[in-house]
Amino acid sequence: MNLAGRFERIFATNLWGATSPSGLGSELHSTAGLREQLPGFLRRLGIRTLLDVPCGAGRLLPELRAFAPLGPLGVPQFDLVWLGMGADGHTASLCPNDPSLAVTDRWVVPTWPAGYETARLTLTYPVLDGAREVTFLVTGQEKAATLSAIVGGADLPAGHVRAESVTWLVDAAAAGLLRGEQP
Numbered sequence: 001m002n003l004a005g006r007f008e009r010i011f012a013t014n015l016w017g018a019t020s021p022s023g024l025g026s027e028l029h030s031t032a033g034l035r036e037q038l039p040g041f042l043r044r045l046g047i048r049t050l051l052d053v054p055c056g057a058g059r060l061l062p063e064l065r066a067f068a069p070l071g072p073l074g075v076p077q078f079d080l081v082w083l084g085m086g087a088d089g090h091t092a093s094l095c096p097n098d099p100s101l102a103v104t105d106r107w108v109v110p111t112w113p114a115g116y117e118t119a120r121l122t123l124t125y126p127v128l129d130g131a132r133e134v135t136f137l138v139t140g141q142e143k144a145a146t147l148s149a150i151v152g153g154a155d156l157p158a159g160h161v162r163a164e165s166v167t168w169l170v171d172a173a174a175a176g177l178l179r180g181e182q183p
Contacts, residue, residue, distance in 0.1 A: 045133055047079040075107055075130040081123070081163070082135055087142045089149070089156025093122035100124065101157060125160065134163040141173040148177035 071077025083091045094101055095113035103109050103124045112119040128134060136158065138147055147170065150159035
């Protein structure tokens with residue numbers, strides 16, 4: 001089975017066993033606070049376009065050009081790209097030490113990072129960097145050391161996003177080391 005077929009199978013069969021085909025952490029109960037605050041946040045930022053492509057939606061990629069206009073970097077310019085950060089510093093399936101980190105000539109690439117159980121599709125840095133706003137939502141004590149390392153300049157994927165504006169929304173647990181708390 002080719003990579004596109006794998007993604008279609010993952011999406012169609014919900015191999016994660018989560019209530020969301022996007023995987024654990026994307027279930028309605030996990031995102032309740034976000035969903036409550038998001039409309040006001042989008043209005044304040046003047047967001048007109050928002051893309052949320054679930055895993056397996058590779059068939060939508062040809063429509064990317066029509067969805068968002070090309071910006072000054074020659075890539076789709078989204079008003080907002082909403083990202084999370086994994087405990088290993090990955091974001092948008094751009095994982096540490098993965099070849100996808102160096103891709104600059106494509107908007108989307110397939111990847112199967114070492115240590116992960118499934119193949120993934122990821123937007124590349126040029127697309128993320130072309131956004132007007134990138135917002136990270138980082139929650140949980142398990143991400144505190146990684147967040148602290150990124151603030152300190154560590155070479156981790158989430159720390160390399162260079163959009164026009166980058167905002168980090170961080171809960172108290174994830175910000176613990178930034179406030180001098182001991183792990």
